[in-house]
Amino acid sequence: MIIWVSLAEPMSGRFVFLDRDGILNRDRPDYVKNRDEFIFYADALEALRWLRRRSIHVVIISNQSALHRGLMDWQAFFQLHGHMVREVQRAEGWIDAAFYCPHRPDEKCSCRKPAPGMIRAAASLFSIPLAETAFIGDKLSDVAAAENAGCLPVLVQRTSQSVDVPEHVRVYNSLLDAVRTLV
Template sequence: MRDAVIILDRDGVINADSDQFVKTLDEWQPLPGSLDAIARLCHAGFRVAIATNQSGLARGLLKPAALDAMHRRLWHLVAERGGRIEMIVHCPHGPNDRCDCRKPRPGMLLEIARRLSVNLQGIPFVGDSLGDIQAARAVGAQPWLVLTGKGARTLEEGSDVLAGVPIKPDLAAVVDHLLHA
């Protein structure tokens, strides 16, 4: 698996999500097992990248300094476990801004491919929303749905988009499958 890449959504996959947005460092709370799962990926030779929509910036609910503090904490907590996050890309735009980076559009994933010099064909992309699944499919990545965050709601709403998508309870279960398949 040396130099394999995996892309993760952030809110709802790594940390608790909120319909009111994760706006402060205190509100950013890792989901049980998620940080250890990232470290396990790294120990197995995966390069970990994160692609996250952060429309709270465009809405004025989230300050750039708060987002930076959350990401610094994430990097630190993963490093404490012996892991490493290669990069985090975020979309600061709102849903109506018509940008190319906001998932379900593939801009962030294409940026990751460019910066890490990888082909996205077949690489795992773990998310909790239809937008995550659609972005993965747009670049030929292999989407995975977790039931944390908005994942259970995404599954309940159902969609043809979910056809053939592996579904796991959380990031740790995805990692278990990837490392033992």
């Protein structure tokens, strides 16, 4: 598990967990492998600004198996991460911390979503009350990770997809819509 923390501000108050690819930026079937392939959704930058104004801390929880699949090198990964953090700041948002799993499914780690390892690590590091904290993702594996960790699953689907969403899961068609309902 790779853990990055901004350390710029005390980590107390309210939190939200966000998936990265498909939530902040366009996902791609062949993985987002470098900063040129990282394209923000405009509503996501607005959502991050909205969260910042309300002092809600943002923690990214993201599977990045392209690392151990050998499809992305570490330098490109960290460049992409730095680019994301800076662009969010430029848009008056803030990312407080990011947790990444570099493993492939066959490595059977405890951090790859739907396992709750990254959410639990974040919760213990920052004393986050999981039962009151939402995890916003775009896949059912995000919903499962949220449930496995004991936080509130929220799904964002920007295009209508025919996935069977469990009845109790709230679904929104943009990140901005999703975060506006958090408070």
